[in-house]
Amino acid sequence: MSAWSLSPLPIIGAPMAGTGTPALAAAISDAGGLGIFPGGYLTGEKLAEGIDAVRALTDRPFGVNLFLPTPVDEERDGDRLRSYAEALAPVAMSAEVELPTPRWDGSDNFRDKIEVLEQARIPLVSFIFGVPPVDSVQRLHAAGSVVMATVTDSSEARAAVDVGADLLCLQGTDAGGHRGTHRVDAEPNNQGWRELLPAVLAEVAIPVVVAGGVMSAQDVTDALAAGAVAVQCGSAFLLTDESGMNDAYRAGFTDPALTEQVVTRAFSGRPARAIRNGFVARLDPVAVPVYPIVNQLTKPLRAAGAATGDRDLVSLWAGTGWRQARPGPAADIVAALAAEVAEKSQSSRWPRSL
Ligand SMILES: Cc1cc2nc3c(=O)[nH]c(=O)nc-3n(C[C@H](O)[C@H](O)[C@H](O)COP(=O)(O)O)c2cc1C
Known part of the structure; x- marks a missing residue:
């Protein structure tokens, strides 16, 4: 060039x-x-x-x-994804959302x-x-x-x-x-x-x-x-x-009570740095590396968090200098x-x- x-x-x-x-x-x-x-x-x-x-x-x-x-490979990762969907199910139930059927794309x-x-x-x-x-x-x-x-x-x-x-x-x-x-x-x-x-x-x-x-x-x-x-x-x-930060994200990002960060696969299946909230605390220990299918599964939960202002349901992406x-x-x-x-x-x- x-x-x-x-x-x-x-x-x-x-x-x-x-x-x-x-x-x-x-x-x-x-x-x-x-x-x-x-x-x-x-x-x-x-x-x-x-x-x-x-x-x-x-x-x-x-x-x-x-x-x-x-x-992506459903044959290779289908079981891991299903086990993660099971872990998400109670969270989805209390947020009153339905987990989607994933598209393996x-x-x-x-x-x-x-x-x-x-x-x-x-x-x-x-x-x-x-x-x-x-x-x-x-x-x-x-x-x-x-x-x-x-x-x-x-x-x-x-x-x-x-x-x-x-x-x-x-x-x-x-x-x-x-x-x-x-x-x-x-x-x-x-x-x-x-x-x-x-x-x-x-x-x-x-x-x-x-x-x-x-x-x-x-x-x-x-x-x-x-x-x-x-x-x-x-x-x-x-x-x-x-x-374009939504209110739930802003609330978590600026909340002095949230002091810890993690690199987690809980939201998408890929490692990402976020502030530790309720979602991370519950799902990080069982997260699976099935990106981007995990992202599809958690999308309605994150959308519900954004709609209701619940900072424990959204991904609080943040660098260490947040x-x-x-x-x-x-x-x-x-x-x-x-x-x-x-x-x-x-x-x-x-x-x-x-
Ligand atoms: C909310 C958020 C969303 C991001 N989305 C993308 C993205 O779509 N594409 C990308 O290449 N990087 C993305 N990144 C990573 C940034 O490109 C960049 O590496 C990171 O923000 C640098 O760290 P800092 O947040 O400490 O400045 C994202 C970062 C944040 C905080």
Whole structure:
């Protein structure tokens, strides 16, 4: 690829499936950062609508994020899923919801969404939960997109380089929400980006963005000093005016009584960092690694929690720095994170030429 230019500031607003909004992505881009609209869990049609909604709000570059498909196998995992459904049954009964019959489909409409992105010519397309197929990378490159792959260690970083990624998002254990570990059944490492970055930089020659627990201007300074070209922040934007956080999630996220975090498969089958609530306490011990089918099973429970304001039924995704999250316009958060970014150093490294 030739020179690319994404945003004046090396601050990326993380895609947050279920919680991110077109308004949040647009506000971050308008403030000089790079917003990423979350395409995970959406159909191609809904993704196209989301992209149009971002474009109606901003002329600035923004990104879109997709989940890689996860192979599913009912024969292999059916029993494990049924045992988890049994554990969920009493919770569903008291919430007065019915557990759905699962669809054994882990594609997340990936092919349809690649087509949408190819047409829409998005400045940056990021991926999580694996590496994109080479032909998808080539199609996105032909459409002018920079391709970023989420990785959690050096060997995943190498795999991303091998398929032609331009940029890595190195996600450490501090990150809120799902860990992007490529293999669904692998246990994620418990290293933060501060520990992981030197090994990854020694391994690959492409630029690296870091994610996980970046909440302050000091964290951004540390990341750039350590060799990252930019940071990707999720939790820092969760309480902003433009966030799509529902009331139950907000209640749990801000409740001083909830003090513990866990990395749990209880909500989706993939490891994700959340604040420990009633759901986690009850279901984490029996959770099974059957992503994304577990996500389908728990969806009506989470929806019931969101509808009734019950913070013990929703996924309280949060990074380790969640207590530092502040309400207000997303633009203020971008400005606070970028407060120590020196004009000179950022213009030489982000955006940059490949
Ligand atoms: C509510 C929430 C939803 C998330 N959804 C996604 C997603 O859809 N795609 C993705 O690549 N990462 C997702 N992540 C992970 C972020 O990209 C990022 O790695 C993480 O927020 C960084 O850690 P921090 O929350 O401490 O800033 C999500 C994180 C949160 C908190």
